[in-house]
Amino acid sequence: MFCxxxxxxxxxRGCTQTGVCGKTSDTSNIxxxxxxxxxxxxxxxxxxxAKGEKLDLSNYxxxxxxxxxxxxxxxxxxxxxxxxxxxxxxxxxxxxKKLENKDFLPPYVLYSEESEEKLIEKSNNLHSSNEDKDIKxxxxxxxFGLKGMAAYLHHAEVLKFEDREIYEFLAIxxxxxxxxxxxxxxxxxxxxxxxxxxVRTMALLDEANISNYGDPEITRVNVGTRNNPAILIxxxxxxxxxxxxxxxxxxxxxxxxxxxxLPANYYPKLKKYEHFVGNYGGSWHNQKDEFELFNGxxxxxxxxxxxxxxxxxxxxxxxxxxxxxxxKHIEAKDGxxxxxxxxxxxxxxxxxxxxxxxGYITGGFAHTSVVALSDKIAEAVKNGDIKKFVxxxxxxxxxxSRNYYTEFAEKLPQDTIILTAGCAKYRYNKINLGSVAGIPxxxxxxxxxxxxxxxxxxxxxxxxxxLDDINDLPIIYNIAWYxxxxxxxxxxxxxxxxxxxxxxxxxxxxxxxxxLNVLVDNFGIKGIATVEEDLDYFFPDR
Ligand code: SF4
Ligand code: SF3
Numbered sequence: 001m002f003c004x005x006x007x008x009x010x011x012x013r014g015c016t017q018t019g020v021c022g023k024t025s026d027t028s029n030i031x032x033x034x035x036x037x038x039x040x041x042x043x044x045x046x047x048x049x050a051k052g053e054k055l056d057l058s059n060y061x062x063x064x065x066x067x068x069x070x071x072x073x074x075x076x077x078x079x080x081x082x083x084x085x086x087x088x089x090x091x092x093x094x095x096x097k098k099l100e101n102k103d104f105l106p107p108y109v110l111y112s113e114e115s116e117e118k119l120i121e122k123s124n125n126l127h128s129s130n131e132d133k134d135i136k137x138x139x140x141x142x143x144f145g146l147k148g149m150a151a152y153l154h155h156a157e158v159l160k161f162e163d164r165e166i167y168e169f170l171a172i173x174x175x176x177x178x179x180x181x182x183x184x185x186x187x188x189x190x191x192x193x194x195x196x197x198x199v200r201t202m203a204l205l206d207e208a209n210i211s212n213y214g215d216p217e218i219t220r221v222n223v224g225t226r227n228n229p230a231i232l233i234x235x236x237x238x239x240x241x242x243x244x245x246x247x248x249x250x251x252x253x254x255x256x257x258x259x260x261x262l263p264a265n266y267y268p269k270l271k272k273y274e275h276f277v278g279n280y281g282g283s284w285h286n287q288k289d290e291f292e293l294f295n296g297x298x299x300x301x302x303x304x305x306x307x308x309x310x311x312x313x314x315x316x317x318x319x320x321x322x323x324x325x326x327x328k329h330i331e332a333k334d335g336x337x338x339x340x341x342x343x344x345x346x347x348x349x350x351x352x353x354x355x356x357x358x359g360y361i362t363g364g365f366a367h368t369s370v371v372a373l374s375d376k377i378a379e380a381v382k383n384g385d386i387k388k389f390v391x392x393x394x395x396x397x398x399x400x401s402r403n404y405y406t407e408f409a410e411k412l413p414q415d416t417i418i419l420t421a422g423c424a425k426y427r428y429n430k431i432n433l434g435s436v437a438g439i440p441x442x443x444x445x446x447x448x449x450x451x452x453x454x455x456x457x458x459x460x461x462x463x464x465x466x467l468d469d470i471n472d473l474p475i476i477y478n479i480a481w482y483x484x485x486x487x488x489x490x491x492x493x494x495x496x497x498x499x500x501x502x503x504x505x506x507x508x509x510x511x512x513x514x515x516l517n518v519l520v521d522n523f524g525i526k527g528i529a530t531v532e533e534d535l536d537y538f539f540p541d542r
Contacts, residue, residue, distance in 0.1 A: 001028035002127045004510045005144050006072040007397055007482045011509060022307035026120075027078045031070040033123035034085050035143070036108060038066040039178055041092040042171035043109045047099055049168065059095070060167035061157060062088055063174070067150035068321040072483035073284070073304035074151075077323035085119060108178060131180070137512035138187035139177040141487070144510070145194040146173055148488030151236070151302065152201045152449045154321065158239045161208035169197045188518060195495030198488040202452035206367075209238055213267035216366040216446060221265040222278030223430075224358040229347045230254035232280055232294050234261050234287075235301030236447050237320055238270070240338065244299060245273045247340050253347045256280040258290070259304070260423050263446035266364035279361070280353060283396040283426035291315070295351040297343045300324075303483065304423075315350075317343050361429050363444035365419075367456035370443060374457075378464040380437035381474060387415040388538075389475045393451045394424040394489065395482030401505040402427060405480055407531045409433065409442075413542055417441050419457065422448030422489075424480040451489045455496055470497055476538050477501040478528065481508070494523055504528035 001023075004014030008021060018024055023031075045059055066084060069075045093112050096102070102110070113119050129136060153166060176182065176190060210216075231253060233244055241257075241264045248255055254277045257264050262279045264270050281290035284304035291298055291308065297315045300322040308316050308324065316327040319338060323329055332338045370377075380386040390412060392405060409418060409428035415436055418428070425444055433441040445453035462470050479490065479501055487508075493501060500523075507516065507527045519525040528534055535542060 001025040003028050004140070005147070005484055007395075007506060007508070008399070009509050014509065021073055023076060024078070027076055027081065029123035029126070030078050030081045030085065030120070031075075032126045033119060034066050034081055034088065035070055036126060037085050037088040037092065037111070038063055039174045040109045040111060041088050041095070042174040043106070043178075044092050044095045044099065045171050046168075046175055048095060051099075053098070057162055057164065057167065059091065060171065062091060063167070063170060064150040064153045064157060065321065067147045067170075068154045068302070069323075071147045071151055071303055071321075071485070073306070074302055074321045075323040076305065076307065077325045077329075079325070080323045080329065082116065082119065086114070089113065106178065133512040134184055134514035135182070135187065137510055137515040138184060138191060140510040141191050141491075141515065142173060142177050142187065142194050144484040144487040145191070145198060145491045146170055146488075148483075148485040149194070149198050149201050151321070151485055152205045152488070155237055155239075155449070156201070156205040156208040158237065158320075159208035159212050161204050161211070163200065163204050166197055166201055166204065169193070184514075191491060192495050194488070195491030195493075198492035199452070199455070199495060201488075202449050202492060205449050206452050209267070210368075213238060213242070213269040215268070215368040216263065216266035216364045217268055217271075218362065218369050219266045219271060219364040220360040220362050221262065222360055223280070224278070225256075225280065225353045225355040226254055226277055227352050228252060228254045228275075229350050230256055230277070230294070230296045230353050231343055231347050232256050232258050232291070232296060232298045232353075233301065234258040234284070234298065235303065235320075235322060236260050236449070237301035238264060238267070240299065240301040240319055241270060243338055244340050244343075245270060245276055248275060248344055249273060251344055251348070253344055256294075256353065258287070258298070259284040259426075260447050261301070263363060263444070263450065266366070266446060281356065282430075283423045285396065285398040290356065293354040293356055295353055297346045297350065299340070299343060315346070357430075359430075362440060363429075363446070365443035366445045366450055367453040367460070370445075370453070370457045371460045373439065374460050374464045376437070377439065378461065380439070381465065385415060385437040386417055386439070387413065387474065389417050389419055389473075390538075391419045391454055391475060391477045391479065392424060392428075393419070393421040393445075393454060394448065394480040394486045396423040396426050396480065397482040397505070399505060402480065404505060404528060404531055406431070408478065408534065411531060411535055413539055414441075417443060419443050419445065419454050419475075421445040421450040421454055422486070427480075448485045448489060451492070455493065458498075459496075471499050478534070479503055480505065500524035500526070502526050502528055502534070
């Protein structure tokens with residue numbers, strides 16, 4: 001295996017024996033074969049489109065599904081992934097018949113196999129690239145960005161929001177990175193184009209979420225528990241959340257969110273349910289302790305899964321792109337909606353969750369809520385009450401070095417406001433940081449995809465404050481990354497012209513020195529230092 005796609009990767013080498021995330025070598029190789037066969041499908045779709053065929057969007061959905069399956073901590077189930085490889089190759093072979101001239105097709109497009117042994121053998125032999133380091137690095141940056149984009153596209157897709165041009169871009173970009181004769185300049189432009197489509201994808205998902213569930217509202221979310229049996233739901237998929245709430249209504253079973261599902265509490269059409277109690281626990285990497293104590297079943301709708309302990313493994317259910325061997329996977333059947341009754345029946349026979357904390361956290365500061373406050377905010381900036389905004393969005397992770405973010409948030413000057421989205425917020429969202437000019441000092445827009453909201457807020461502030469350049473706003477970007485969704489968020493921010501982003505807790509290993517230099521020279525990207533050094537850097541007058 002070789003995998004270097006996340007922040008936890010083994011330094012300089014990538015994960016080569018087994019993943020730090022718990023992914024086995026077999027699973028990693030089969031995921032690579034899935035991406036390989038997805039590229040072949042993409043190639044055929046691109047060729048048919050070039051011939052003028054109007055392709056059904058269902059063909060492209062396979063691509064988003066496959067890319068999503070391979071992101072960090074989403075799916076650990078080799079058998080499941082192998083089935084998706086077979087489906088992808090079958091579809092590609094079927095569509096390939098429509099192409100008359102097959103003489104000049106690259107070998108990856110012609111690769112076809114049905115026997116599992118041969119597929120597995122192939123999956124073990126996909127890493128022999130002797131490419132130039134910078135070229136390989138740019139291709140990785142594009143692929144990982146596309147994976148993040150595919151995850152967001154999938155969530156929009158299940159809410160019936162789709163955009164053919166995004167799908168087509170995804171398919172084209174996937175095949176571009178198979179070419180061996182591309183220049184660094186060309187690939188750098190493709191990186192930025194990926195970011196542009198990342199913005200478009202996040203906007204699509206934002207529209208999908210708001211159209212279905214209403215504008216997120218500023219909400220106090222209960223973190224304590226009630227005395228009823230309950231189901232915990234994690235991941236990012238709001239459609240699954242909606243179905244679970246509908247199906248648990250009047251059953252005596254409560255519902256709580258975990259990790260990245262917390263923002264479901266902010267949407268009017270989801271929070272209206274009386275049995276939707278609030279959020280349980282913290283970030284994804286705490287699940288070994290928190291899932292144990294929750295007592296009831298847990299539904300994982302996407303990443304991040306931590307390989308479960310045997311003590312609660314039988315209570316874990318997966319759906320959509322999520323999967324873990326030995327855990328029950330639930331999918332929609334026969335054109336009907338997903339049926340979560342098995343989880344609900346299990347919940348009825350479990351103890352209520354063990355209370356681990358009490359109180360409330362406040363969130364729901366997505367663009368509509370914040371833009372409504374934009375005049376008040378602009379005024380507070382003008383009269384000096386608010387000196388700076390600090391975007392601390394992105395991912396959380398297991399490493400102790402991420403305590404940096406807690407300390408950084410605590411030590412920020414009182415006249416600063418944190419704008420956040422994604423699970424990075426769990427490093428400081430339960431600390432009382434107070435308010436400034438009547439505005440709370442931590443404004444949580446939502447899930448990592450709601451980083452889009454942060455961009456909308458920045459653009460609105462730029463307009464209200466009459467600034468020519470978005471970089472003239474008093475906004476600092478100190479972003480935490482872990483997996484590929486943070487990569488597309490980063491590329492999206494770069495594509496709208498945001499500069500001087502600080503990225504931690506460590507810079508991606510997949511960035512070669514050459515690519516890092518390009519990012520430093522053109523975009524001012526930097527890593528993080530110590531809290532004190534960074535505070536001195538950002539606030540020289542503090
Ligand atoms: Fe390693 Fe991250 Fe890949 Fe897991 S996803 S195998 S931790 S690089
Ligand atoms: Fe977190 Fe996995 Fe990335 Fe959606 S749940 S941000 S790490």
